[in-house]
Amino acid sequence: xxxxxxxxxxxxxxxxxxxxxxxxxxxxxxxxxxxxxxxxxxxxxxxxxxxxxxxxxxxxxxxxxxxxxxxxxxxxxxxxxxxxxxxxxxxxxxxxxxxxxxxxxxxxxxxxxxxxxxxxxxxxxxxxxxxxxxxxxxxxxxxxxxxxxxxxxxxxxxxxxxxxxxxxxxxxxxxxxxxxxxxxxxxxxxxxxxxxxxxxxxxxxxxxxxxxxxxxxxxxxxxxxxxxxxxxxxxxxxxxxxxxxxxxxxxxxxxxxxxxxxxxxxxxxxxxxxxxxxxxxxxxxxxxxxxxxxxxxxxxxxxxxxxxxxxxxxxxxxxxxxxxxxxxxxxxxxxxxxxxxxxxxxxxxxxxxxxxxxxxxxxxxxxxxxxxxxxxxxxxxxxxxxx
Numbered sequence: 001x002x003x004x005x006x007x008x009x010x011x012x013x014x015x016x017x018x019x020x021x022x023x024x025x026x027x028x029x030x031x032x033x034x035x036x037x038x039x040x041x042x043x044x045x046x047x048x049x050x051x052x053x054x055x056x057x058x059x060x061x062x063x064x065x066x067x068x069x070x071x072x073x074x075x076x077x078x079x080x081x082x083x084x085x086x087x088x089x090x091x092x093x094x095x096x097x098x099x100x101x102x103x104x105x106x107x108x109x110x111x112x113x114x115x116x117x118x119x120x121x122x123x124x125x126x127x128x129x130x131x132x133x134x135x136x137x138x139x140x141x142x143x144x145x146x147x148x149x150x151x152x153x154x155x156x157x158x159x160x161x162x163x164x165x166x167x168x169x170x171x172x173x174x175x176x177x178x179x180x181x182x183x184x185x186x187x188x189x190x191x192x193x194x195x196x197x198x199x200x201x202x203x204x205x206x207x208x209x210x211x212x213x214x215x216x217x218x219x220x221x222x223x224x225x226x227x228x229x230x231x232x233x234x235x236x237x238x239x240x241x242x243x244x245x246x247x248x249x250x251x252x253x254x255x256x257x258x259x260x261x262x263x264x265x266x267x268x269x270x271x272x273x274x275x276x277x278x279x280x281x282x283x284x285x286x287x288x289x290x291x292x293x294x295x296x297x298x299x300x301x302x303x304x305x306x307x308x309x310x311x312x313x314x315x316x317x318x319x320x321x322x323x324x325x326x327x328x329x330x331x332x333x334x335x336x337x338x339x340x341x342x343x344x345x346x347x348x349x350x351x352x353x354x355x356x357x358x359x360x361x362x363x364x365x366x367x368x369x370x371x372x373x374x375x376x377x378x379x380x381x382x383x384x385x386x387x
Contacts, residue, residue, distance in 0.1 A: 031233065032142065032168035036149045036242035040285050040320065040361045043233065043244045043275060044142065044167065044354075047268070047292040048121060049251030052306050053313030054298065054344060055261055057103050058084045064333040068299050072257055072306070079103075083326065088265035091273060092317075099323040100276075100283075102385070104314040104353055106331050108294055108346035115308035117252070120293030125166035127351055127374045139170030141351075142245060144373045145358060146172035167245050226267035227274040234278025237286070251292060255305040272317050284319035287357055287386065291315075291350055297342050298333055311344030314353055320361070320386050327353065327383045348380070355379050360386045 055072055059065055061082030065073045076084035077093045083105070085092065095101035110129035111120050122132055127141030146152045152172060226248060233244045248271060250264035268290065276283050295312030311331075316323065331337045331345040339345045355369045355377055370377045 031229070032165045032243075032245040033233075033236050033241045034142070034146055034168065034172075034243040035152060035240045036146070036362070037151050038242065038362065041237050041242055041244075041279070041282060041287070041318075042358075042361060043237075043286065043288045043318075045268070045271065045288065045290040046121070046124065046165070046167070046245065046247040047251050047264075047290055048117070048247050048249045049253075049264075049292070050117065050120070050294050050296055050308055051251040051264075051292040051312060052253060052257065052261065052296040053105060053292075053311065054296070055257065055306075056086055056089070056265070056315070057105055057313050058086065059105070059330065059333070060084050062330075062333050068333060070300065071304050072300050080326070082330070086261070086265055088262040089269050091269050095272070095276070095317060096324055100317060100319055100321065102316040102321055102323040102325055102327060104316070104327040104348070104350075104383075106311045106328060106344055106347045107314050107350045107353065108311050109350055111294060112310065113340070115294060115310075117293060117308075122166060124291060124293045124350075127354075129376065138166060140165070140167035141354070141373050142167045142243060143170030143172050145243075145362075146170075148364060148368055148372055149362060165245060165247070225270070227270040230271040230274030231278040234275050234282075237279060238282060253296070253305050254301070254307060255303040257300070257305045260305070268315075275317075286318040287320045287361060288317040289314065289354060289357065290317070291354075295344055295346075298338055298344055299342070309343035310339045311346040312350075314350055316353075316385060322384060322387055327385065349377065351377050352379050353383060353385065356382050357385050360384075 054065075054069070057079075058073060058076055059082060060073065060075070074087070076087045077090050078084050079096055083103075085096075092101055109120070109123045111123040119132065122138065123129075125140045126132060126138055127144070132138060147170075229246060233246060237244060248264065248267050250260075250267065253260045272288065272290075275286070275288060279286055291314055292312055294308060294310055296306035296309040298309070300306055314327075316327075328348050331347055333344075335341065337345055351374045355366075355374050356379060358364060358373060359366055359369050359379075360382075366379055370379050
């Protein structure tokens with residue numbers, strides 16, 4: 001077999017024949033990493049399952065909340081004279097006090113009414129409004145961002161995990177592997193895989209890394225707990241990586257939300273504190289955006305949970321943000337103020353917050369962001385998220 005014949009197609013065929021295809025590895029939380037110019041860092045956390053923004057950020061100043069949420073409107077650490085934080089996030093209060101945590105309540109993507117997790121997450125990661133394009137032509141807003149940044153090469157952008165993240169898919173070249181998997185290969189098989197990787201420039205560097213990280217070792221694999229995952233991402237951000245995205249699940253709380261939501265919130269808190277601790281002084285140049293596909297109903301249901309809704313909340317963290325504050329307005333919980341009579345009314349497109357953050361973080365023109373990253377977006381006024 002010659003080097004010329006060891007194409008990507010050949011690699012996949014040989015890997016499957018060996019029974020060790022990376023795509024068939026055990027599920028690992030998808031991570032997207034990319035290099036970019038400058039020293040600012042961006043982390044986007046996708047909260048899959050529709051996080052309840054009204055429980056994350058409880059508007060106790062709204063007198064209607066106890067009536068609408070009889071078992072889900074308890075106390076928590078006060079952020080101001082209107083909002084309290086869910087008690088499971090009390091470890092984040094020091095970030096709020098240090099100006100390194102902020103929220104934008106009553107926000108969402110343009111996705112409406114059908115309330116499908118799959119479509120909602122696709123809209124969130126694609127950054128689009130209206131109908132989604134066919135899957136084969138769909139790309140993600142972080143990938144479109146990369147096309148505007150100089151010096152971004154294929155070897156600096158990776159999608160890590162069995163499932164690729166749409167947010168990094170698109171024209172800018174990416175590579176994928178699944179870390180955290182023990183490959184029980186003979187020395188001869190490892191040598192063959194090494195040759196297969198080396199024969200294709202696109203696979204060479206990530207291929208070597210995949211083999212190294214996939215061998216049994218103490219700490220060589222990507223952890224799957226939120227804190228360990230965040231620390232792994234922080235290690236990458238200390239090198240050439242400037243942009244990272246990963247997912248946290250567990251937010252679909254149709255039943256017994258008072259029991260179901262705290263574990264997910266604890267994972268989010270662990271991820272944020274893990275990033276802060278792992279980044280050290282780099283935290284001061286970091287912006288974290290935690291966003292979800294849509295919110296949940298204002299009224300809790302008969303099983304003590306909440307159903308798929310519309311308006312949610314954006315969480316911002318990092319030393320680069322203007323924290324300790326709420327961005328945007330509050331629509332209220334009165335019957336006439338709700339969306340479709342059931343959901344929190346979204347007052348601003350979540351893409352506008354992300355767009356202004358990208359514009360200020362990477363020195364882009366607003367027209368570039370609204371024309372390429374989020375096509376057709378009305379960015380409106382700059383909320384000045386960053387210092």
